[in-house]
Amino acid sequence: MGEQHSDQRSKVALLAKIVSIITFPGFVAAAGFWLLREGVYVSEDLLGENVVVAHLHFSGALFGYVLVPLFFVFFLLWLKKIDSIKMPLLADRKWGFLGAIVGALQVFVMTWVDAPERAGRQLKLLSKQLDASTMSTLRDLYSSRVDQRIVLLEEEIQAYTLVVLVGLLLMYVFVLLNRKLSIHMCAAATTVAQSFIGMFHLYDRIPEEEQFVKSFGMPWGGWGNDWEFPLVLAFVLFGGGLLGLIYWARRKEKAHSHGELLGGLLLGFGVPLLGLLF
Numbered sequence: 001m002g003e004q005h006s007d008q009r010s011k012v013a014l015l016a017k018i019v020s021i022i023t024f025p026g027f028v029a030a031a032g033f034w035l036l037r038e039g040v041y042v043s044e045d046l047l048g049e050n051v052v053v054a055h056l057h058f059s060g061a062l063f064g065y066v067l068v069p070l071f072f073v074f075f076l077l078w079l080k081k082i083d084s085i086k087m088p089l090l091a092d093r094k095w096g097f098l099g100a101i102v103g104a105l106q107v108f109v110m111t112w113v114d115a116p117e118r119a120g121r122q123l124k125l126l127s128k129q130l131d132a133s134t135m136s137t138l139r140d141l142y143s144s145r146v147d148q149r150i151v152l153l154e155e156e157i158q159a160y161t162l163v164v165l166v167g168l169l170l171m172y173v174f175v176l177l178n179r180k181l182s183i184h185m186c187a188a189a190t191t192v193a194q195s196f197i198g199m200f201h202l203y204d205r206i207p208e209e210e211q212f213v214k215s216f217g218m219p220w221g222g223w224g225n226d227w228e229f230p231l232v233l234a235f236v237l238f239g240g241g242l243l244g245l246i247y248w249a250r251r252k253e254k255a256h257s258h259g260e261l262l263g264g265l266l267l268g269f270g271v272p273l274l275g276l277l278f
Helices: 002-022 025-039 058-079 090-126 132-144 148-176 183-205 228-252 258-275
Strands: none
Touching: 002 228, 025 058, 025 090, 025 148, 025 183, 058 090, 090 148, 148 183, 148 258, 183 228, 183 258, 228 258
16 A cells, blocks of 8 residues: 555656646747747738748747756756756756846847848848839838738737746846745746737737637637637636646645745736736
8 A cells, every 4th residue: 555655656746747847937938939929820921021020930939948048057057056957046046047038038139129130131132133113012011011910919929028038037136135936837927928918919909800810720719709708718727727737746846835836926927917007
């Protein structure tokens, strides 16, 4: 009987560890970027080569949110600046958070600066290849941004990267003040809240007859005016389930106290909600 209970506890511990790995904050942040970028389908005829959104690749978010922090952490391990990849000590987190902030800053710059510049350079390159009439049409499209759907999508993606960066910076402030909060809970809450806000804004601001084909077969896709309830329900169920699963896993691993998990949760929800005021 004792061995059976021990085996069961081992399986539960393994499951908690797997959940913690899968919900690594960088993965969760990148998933939120992907949800906004791909969750609202934009047809290829709308996404001309000169449009900024075409340069906002998921690979850039994956690099900034996941690979940069991981490379930085392993580099710190190699330098023996930290003792563990889990960084249970606040002293370790003061170093480890720097990689996450640099990665988030890279995605922020890609979204706010690099993508518009690339679009502009692409337009300039096309001017050497197209006739004057076609070029004039492209220039008018790029300068006036006639299609507001594209503008709104850009704005929501930009807002997402800004919120993630601000959330990380505030987490780092807490670390510097020797206050330990759960980055797993903070990242998940921020992603759930800001993704919901972004998708709600997109569907609310775009007239029904001009809306994108919605969300790759998600429950609210193609429901016309009746998208509010299924959208809210989906985020409550899936988002709440994700947060509950992370909370359980981090407690099982004894990585955080209840207060640290709830603190991360509140901070994660607080930053997107604060962003609504601006």
